[in-house]
Amino acid sequence: MNNKKIALIDGDNFFASCEILMNPSLKNKPVCVLSNNDGCIIARSKEAKQIGVRMGMPYFMAKKEFGNYNIVYISADFSLYHDISIRMMNLLSKYSDIVDIYSIDEAFIDLTNLDKYNRISYINLITHIRETILKEIGISVSIGLSSSKTLAKIASHKAKNSCGVYIINNENIHKELYKLDLEDIWGVGKNIARTLRSFGIFHAHEILNKDDEFFKYELGKKGLELKYELQGQAIIPLISKEEYPKSIQRTRAFPNFSSNKDYIMTELELHLHNVCKKLREKNQVTSIISVMLRTKDFKVFVQEEKLDKATNSEIVLKKYIRKLFNLLFNQNIIYRSSGILTYSLEKNEKNQLSFFQDNLNIKENKLSRTIDELENKFGNGIIALGQSGIKTVQNEHKRQMRFRPF
Template identity: 35%
Template sequence: MTLFGLADCNNFFVSCERVFRPDLTGRPVIVLSSNDGCVISRSNEAKQLGIKLGAPLFQIKNEIERHNIAIFSSNFELYGDISSRVMSLLSKHTPDFEQYSIDEAFLDFTGLGTSEQIRDKGTELVRTIQKCVHIPVSIGIAPTRTLAKVASKFAKKYPGYKGVCIIDTDEKRLKALKMFDVADVFGIGRRSAKKLNYMGIKTAYDFTMLDEKTVRQWLSVTGLRTQKELKGISCIQMEELPMKQSICTSRSFAEQGISEQNALEEAIATFASDCSRKLRKQKSCCSGINVFARTSLFRENAPQDYINVNATFPVATDSVIEIVDKAIQMIRSRFRNGFQYKKAGVILYGISMKNAVQYNLFDTIDRSRQNKLTTALDSINSQYGKGTIKLAVEGDFANSNAVKSEHRSPRYSTKWDEIPQINCKK
């Protein structure tokens, strides 16, 4: 019997902070987005207090004080390093392993024994990761990747599973689907979920009861594959898993914002570079780019401006040089003096798999050379830390005062000068 696993780290960013702060166990903890804007990760204790994902920090300050909630600025260097340690352990315990995101990975348990033996192996993995990295993990196991995602949600939600939920019979599958909201199904986006809800489709089970012609008409062949997966028919390969259709990096700037052209260009270059890195990580290319910047919506007496520019690439690309160069040209063409820009960002769209890119016969860019350079940059930054080597146009934006990070924890595992200190008393 074919059985896939989905390993999902619980409340990952919060769990990373607790690795080096065991005193936070049992205390509500939240992690904030870049520039300390809003909540992006919550401990179970914070969830129980009603803290919502995406809640702006200024709106929950009273709750933070009232309930003694620990707050952290995002520390992606720490999270990335701990993620690599978790993924390394997962890869050593299963023959076929594919990382899907910073805190998720698909595993192939096919041929590794009976359902009970595979459940035991999943339990062993949960214990090993907890022991070696101190990160809690939930594992869902099922005949398809989509069902494995469903199972992982149950493993995370219900303590009785002890971190491992397996859907290995039709009875278990039907019971799980009847309890599972269609909006939470892997591969069904918000728009599709709203459309399905409008038609009276509330649960994943309801979705499987639709005839295939209707599903294909409403949600195309992608939706039909998802339905088959929920029925227990494996038809989605790793390279066909839902890919991000757009990639965005944006920030709200500290204090009054940015008014100088050079500083804004450095910010845009940094965002574009980060987007290109995310693009390459999922082995894809983009055909379009959007650059935006705006003044504060809350300063009504200050001059207002909104920059929003779109452009396309003649050939879909993942080159950091090409993407950053285009972004700089775009912001430069629209920048005006006299405005305090409070937020800016870059969005890449028209995403496609890199191996499906159609090249232009008259292309003037030496893509082979750019690919080699980009590969070298990624390799060095992967080994020595993000930002070790970067394009000169990025300047020092990441370390500038424009980025607010008042509650960042030390980068314990990647910086020698920030390792934990131990005071020994005689």
């Protein structure tokens, strides 16, 4: 028997939760999100569900049927949901190398052996992930954990009716699948369910005992895979759609040509911050850093350095930047732009395995993460490392910020 531990993270009432996050006055109110052109209801808050508003219900019908309730109807803002989804998926990548994004608010992640590495039980681990998403993103999720994707999906449904987390262990599979409707199994649609019923299989647990030949013959390879998945074998692989860059660069022209050393250094620090933030988002580290200055007459000067140890800490990298900048800068030259480039990027394996432990307690790492968290809440560029700690970013940088009032 395989010992995979696959978690499915699923946003609760996701679109409605995103709207409530952006407008906290909607909290505890029945909220419905409407499809394009306000045709029908595509998401409901917990309170709207309790009233009885149905998924997919046309807007005009809901208005008529639930006219006595103060339901708040909101037109869908998919770019907002996409934005929050990216934040959620990026956060998940801190826990797993593989984030298999299934939909805008659902992803499978592989947590195998993270209990040992972090000396934590799986139930505490998924509870921690759930609480972290709630704290850092502001969205409530349900997490199911089991040894196959199909079982993880069933566990996540069960999580919605318990305390937000649920584990299906291999020893309890039969009990967990007992009397579960066929249509509640991931990948079982009306046609497969009809075929199974015609052979006297009405519930998920009955699939477990039927012999392999039956599935192969009646439903083909997919049918057999379904049985194995329900038995707890990880047949359907996790596929990470996440792309990991090989290099990251940030360059920008100055609003006015400049020979001001402090000003150019501040620009480089901002680039460095954005580069490091990207590295941390992707859980990557760099081992080559380079500084670029472009002169008024388009000559390019570059200095680079190979680091002793790969990092994504801007405090560490800032020392290199300063050194490289001092080698490059000539006060008699007028510059038009600057940039930071990092190469030779690799996964931050250490951080992957021990997100609870020592390395996160290192001061510099903690500070960087705090900045990331603040930026996730208040928008990019809200703070950056200055020459003497933290300072607010200057006005000229504001044009590249995207403010989200989190």
